[in-house]
Amino acid sequence: MKLKASYAPHIRYSENAQTLMDDTVIVLAVLYVMAFFYYGVVALHAGLVSILTCYLADCICTKLRGQKINFRDHSAIVTGMILPLLMPAGIHMVAIISAGLFAIVIAKQVFGGVGQNIFNPAAAGFAFTALCFPGQMFSYPMPFDRLPILTETASKLVRGPAYALKFGSIPTNDLVDMLLGNFAGPMGATNILVILACLLFLIFRKTVRWQLPVSFLGTAALYAFFFPRISLSPLQSVAYELMSGMVLFVGVFVITDPVTSPKRDSSKLLYGIVAGLMAMLFRQYGGFEDSSIFAVLLMNAFAPLIDLISEYIHKAVRKGGRAV
């Protein structure tokens, strides 16, 4: 009888960090199917390039840092999948590759790899490309334009409804079309119904705590309700604000990143509310038509502070609990 020594507890929850990431990979794959449906094979091509860039960069950097490469670590794949979905279909490959490299090398590996990064890699990569390619990042092809791979896009590029909102005009899109994703916008962020289904899946799989997306999107909706930018009814303002651009995608996939968000449920609520408010303010007064992802990036920096404050509060609660 050869016995192993191990530490308690001797049973573990069946789900691990790999399944956590794979859940996100599964739902993002659904968005790729939708992108394929709307934009053709160019969507899959962009996704593949981005995933390969991120994964290879991650492996090389891990090796350079002198650590063992962990093939169960799929977090780089998630980053690689999120990036093209935030960009217009048919964007130049240089933009995708540079976003992936910035996300992995600068935003993630410099801080020490998975679990150590302060800023969400995908958000940082997107911010980098948005600053480098501002013209390309926010002009989108129309859905059902079959774009050619690897050649300069010859098709007509249009501005999305977020652009219209930015300049106070009323978007002309049909609301049902918007729910189905049939409007110009980022490659994966337009499929409103699909993203909502993904959110439900993630919440019921307990991969994502409901506090984050609900507080973020709820605050954004309340802001749009009370301070509409367009001369429509408040409810229409809410619908257009939430469905245009990438607010919903950010609320479901970017802000819920477990690494960069606060850990306690109460602090998650606070974090989501401030991020939602900031996202709407950025959209209204910022330079870009949709800068909600910059709000998340900014909030990432405050997540440790929120955690520290909640720790002081909980220390007081723990003391009080003992005294009773």
Next chain:
Amino acid sequence: MISKGIILEQYKEPALSRDLRQFTNAATVDSTFNGPLVEDVQSLTGEDIIEIARKAEIVDERDGVLLYEKLRTVKKGSITAVVADAIDDEPYISSQLNPLLQLKEDAIGGLKLAAKVLGVSSTYVAVYKNLIDLEMKIPTSVLNVPVKRIRGKYPVEFRIAESFNKEKGVLLIGVCALIHLCRAVRENRIATTCFITVAGNCVGNPANIEVSIGMTVTQILEHCGLIDDPTRVLVGGPMTGIAVKNTDQTIITTTTRAILAYKDDEKEFHYSCVGCGKCVQVCPEMLTPYMIYHLTEKKQMFRLSLYDPQQCIGCGTCSYVCPSRLDVSGAVKRAKQYVRAERQGGADR
């Protein structure tokens, strides 16, 4: 207050439904202490019962405290009820619940004796509520003593008192200690045995057994039969037990609750903390296990005082949920020891 914790599969069958067996050392099992056999149990005073508990060397299997000390140190009037603890909230273990149901007279007799010592009239039996896959039905009362089902996620053991908010205060005594108390009063027997659950996927005959203290783990595993070579043998429950390497030199003590033998091919799982915060969400003491883990890894012990690791109850919940399978609870335990040592050092100076 919100009940934090985790839901565990209980796996109490088939050991719970099977008969309680005996596997005792013939030389010690019938040893008695000196003194006249009690003729009339009703005539005993509280002091007499405490003295009998002292002579019989009964230890409460819940916490390892001598029963007579436990009974003696209770302040008069501070409690209004005695509760026989048959919680067994860890998976596989049923070594309190099974003896309670099989040796009803002894268990309830002991409970009544303890109630007499403390001068209280209300008695309860506490049984865990989240037992779903049982082949038997838990009765609502055992010999007219009401069974109180304790709800809640694991760990529930330290929250039992909260369920008795009608009473001013409760004293919890383990069922096995009560059985020994009853036997000591009736037969002058010294508590030389304890009740354990033997289970796990390598054990051919999972059951609850009454075994003599001082037997080795090997003896017990051989008695129950091994159908396979185990890779891990645990003394205690799967959440808090200790994995032993040498079963010949590990002996049963008064607080041993279970022996579990598993065979599993656990793959190596290298993953660093992803900061998901699951440990924070489940910790029943509202601690921040991942932060304590980071600080002990980085040896930044001076920052530990903010995170109160000394309040850890050692339930292992944080390690159980950890998606990176890190030894979070081990780190918290080390931090707890460090903070305790620090405080005592400060007091000496």
